[in-house]
């Protein structure tokens with residue numbers, strides 16, 4: 001027998017699931033500037049962002065209402081449903097992997113997958129429109145080319161999740177209010193999840209810079225590795241990651257130099273992946289560079305360390321944070337913002353790979 005309280009909770013859960021499954025499509029202008037993650041997933045617009053117009057434009061208010069509806073649904077579900085008769089959720093401790101798995105599976109089933117297909121369909125429609133009626137620079141007859149394909153990612157950006165389980169990260173990327181995502185999530189157990197097609201733009205890099213590129217989301221694949229930032233990465237996880245990197249490198253012809261970390265492209269703002277990340281092992285397998293410890297030479301007298309960092313790709317507008325990011329990646333045992341003679345030898349050795 002269910003108590004009246006339990007029956008009420010069941011009714012509430014059913015109402016929530018029903019309203020979610022039958023809600024109107026959330027139409028968002030996914031190619032518009034200012035869409036979450038358009039350049040910086042938290043900092044809004046980028047002036048150089050191309051302006052596209054979606055055929056059935058909806059108002060900002062409608063978008064906001066849709067967003068609130070989904071987020072409210074999620075918040076309501078964050079109450080453990082003990083006594084609801086749903087044993088899977090009742091047996092899961094609050095915020096345990098099984099708790100997140102249950103909630104995320106429910107969101108995926110009822111709203112996330114539908115939202116994904118709506119967004120991709122909207123993107124395809126917008127990309128197929130040429131010339132764009134909003135483009136005032138086009139003032140001649142329309143001729144189409146017949147020779148093209150999709151743009152491809154040319155970088156892989158590696159992250160640690162700083163969360164407690166892969167399930168928590170899958171949840172984080174399944175709801176709109178977080179405004180973050182990645183193409184892949186690699187669990188500690190070696191399970192690799194794909195959340196987004198590689199040709200789509202995930203929101204993982206945020207405000208970042210590498211060389212002259214200031215929109216890393218547009219040219220990269222984002223991989224989130226389940227790790228809290230204060231622990232070594234597990235062997236099954238590293239093996240799965242290497243397999244994934246090999247697949248991406250072959251499929252898109254990504255250069256060895258272009259496998260880098262979030263901290264590399266966002267000095268002073270990000271510190272992932274942590275000092276425990278096995279960059280040398282990746283470099284030995286052809287993903288990113290490492291220095292040759294058996295052949296560390298003294299740099300020339302006129303060696304300019306900041307210029308070398310800049311050549312590699314670091315944003316050196318703040319030299320101290322650039323040095324810290326470099327050391328997090330290549331020195332790992334010490335991340336003070338100062339280059340020792342030994343650090344300079346490492347830097348010179350790495351720099352030669354980029355010449």
Ligand SMILES: [Zn+2]
Nearest residue numbers: 159160262272
């Ligand atoms: Zn990151």
